[in-house]
Amino acid sequence: MSDEFHRIRRLPPYVFAEVNKAKAAARARGEDIIDLGMGNPDSPTPPHIVQKLVETVADPRSHRYSVSRGIPGLRRALAGYYDRRFSVKLDPETEVVATLGSKEGLANLSAAITSPGDTILVPNPSYPIHQFGFIIAGASVRSIPAEPGEEMLRALDRAVRHSVPKPTALIVNFPSNPTSFLADLDFYKEIVAFARREEIWILSDLAYAEIYFGDLVPPSILQVPGAKDVAVEFTSLSKTYSMAGWRMGFAAGNPRLINALTRIKSYLDYGAFTPIQVAAVAALAGPQDCVAEMRALYKERRDVLIRGLSAAGWNVPSPQGSMFAWAPIPDRFAHLGSVGFSKLLLEKAGVAVAPGLGFGEYGEGFVRIGLVENTQRLRQATRAIRQFLQSHNGGEAPAGSAGASTLEAVS
Known part of the structure; x- marks a missing residue:
């Protein structure tokens, strides 16, 4: 009897498993992780x-x-x-x-x-x-x-x-x-x-x-x-x-x-x-003022994130829509792949992002960054990323960072 059912066999392993495991371990150690990986709105419902x-x-x-x-x-x-x-x-x-x-x-x-x-x-x-x-x-x-x-x-x-x-x-x-x-x-x-x-x-x-x-x-x-x-x-x-x-x-x-x-x-x-x-x-x-306020909030966060990353030496295109920035991995880290770079960013900067590989083969070489924290936390994240980029010039990925071929589900 096969170990997996037919339809399950067509679903590849979960790309985020390693990043999520590392994130959970860091939090268990009491580390402050700024999670920009999942597109989970943090604002209250109106x-x-x-x-x-x-x-x-x-x-x-x-x-x-x-x-x-x-x-x-x-x-x-x-x-x-x-x-x-x-x-x-x-x-x-x-x-x-x-x-x-x-x-x-x-x-x-x-x-x-x-x-x-x-x-x-x-x-x-x-x-x-x-x-x-x-x-x-x-x-x-x-x-x-x-x-x-x-x-x-x-x-x-x-x-x-x-x-x-x-x-x-x-x-x-x-x-x-x-x-x-x-x-x-x-x-x-x-x-x-x-x-x-x-x-x-x-x-x-x-x-x-x-x-x-x-x-x-x-x-x-x-x-x-x-x-x-x-x-x-x-x-x-x-x-x-x-x-x-x-x-x-x-x-x-x-x-x-x-x-x-x-x-x-x-x-x-x-x-x-x-x-x-x-x-x-x-x-x-009902009233739609809340929608305009939400849009302004994400725009402010986008600007803080993109400016902060630019100051850190990471040039990321400024998104014109959605609640995400699609960021090319800095050249000196490209050999790590998106999963390896995401794990390194988590380990060295305390910032969680989504590996681009999770969104398909041609997402490799990118990470997705969610605008899901307030501006103070985003500034904290970009400062930590700046320190990481200034002190680290590539090298090997953290242990166990080989990525799977794609992602089962991500918000």
């Missing part, structure tokens, strides 16, 4: 959302089974958000379904639309569920460049001409995790035209839609005329409203894909706890 949750929990009727596809008011609130933010009209009955965070929705839609052996096009590097949702469902993944532009479009054309079987779906994610790339509406028009011509589904992950810092305000792919013929988009309240642990997200767009996701979810869950769904309505339909 009070009016919490108050709505508390108010609803007090009603015993809200403790019953909920609605898998989302209570009607929640689906209407999401449609209202799309109308206000993107001028996109959605039918709450046929074009919207609530999910337990965007991750669950992506995984279950992958299962709903995938046949064994299907070919799926996924940016590399990218958030792990983008590829592993389909791998678990039995598909094969073909990597494409992660940056929106001509190179990605050429790769899509090659994939259609040379993949057997022909690709059935394409993942896009802008602002992206981990690279923080942004796409404009013209690029989405190209992608939609390609997908309609080649009869390929598009799954767009828009979880970071409200975290942007420059002139480009992230659009929705559904703004493109005809996009609903081929596309579904996932959004989340996790980052926008600091509700990561609440597990509340949505899928919107093509009615056939929404129906497929709704149907498979009906066999798997009864939906989020009703008070969470009611509180999510308060988030989407």
Whole structure:
């Protein structure tokens, strides 16, 4: 009998295992570790959302089974958000379904639309569920460049001409995790035209839609005329409203894909706890000052981090969106790889980051740094990194730092 089940065999070892083990050991020794590795918002959920949750929990009727596809008011609130933010009209009955965070929705839609052996096009590097949702469902993944532009479009054309079987779906994610790339509406028009011509589904992950810092305000792919013929988009309240642990997200767009996701979810869950769904309505339909405040907070943190790293001699591109900086490993540490460098940074500077290898083969050579600590802690982190870089000129990685090929799951 095999040691592992078939689908488990397709999941590689967890890249972060060594870094997490080292982080836990350091904390057990009483060391102060500044954890910038996980995209876990540290700000409190806005009070009016919490108050709505508390108010609803007090009603015993809200403790019953909920609605898998989302209570009607929640689906209407999401449609209202799309109308206000993107001028996109959605039918709450046929074009919207609530999910337990965007991750669950992506995984279950992958299962709903995938046949064994299907070919799926996924940016590399990218958030792990983008590829592993389909791998678990039995598909094969073909990597494409992660940056929106001509190179990605050429790769899509090659994939259609040379993949057997022909690709059935394409993942896009802008602002992206981990690279923080942004796409404009013209690029989405190209992608939609390609997908309609080649009869390929598009799954767009828009979880970071409200975290942007420059002139480009992230659009929705559904703004493109005809996009609903081929596309579904996932959004989340996790980052926008600091509700990561609440597990509340949505899928919107093509009615056939929404129906497929709704149907498979009906066999798997009864939906989020009703008070969470009611509180999510308060988030989407209530005051939005908290969103602007959240955006300003991340921008301030970004500026502190990038300035501090620059002063330390580590030149990292300033992200224009998302809550991450995608940092190339300094040249003299490149031979260590992203896992070895992450472990060394943890050991010598007390700063935890995410190894780029965890996001795919082409993430090697980078680390992801989360804007998930206050500015005082970020300044402390960059000072420690500066001391480390000034006193260390490369060398061997800490013991046991050989990385695995990719990552099972990371937030």
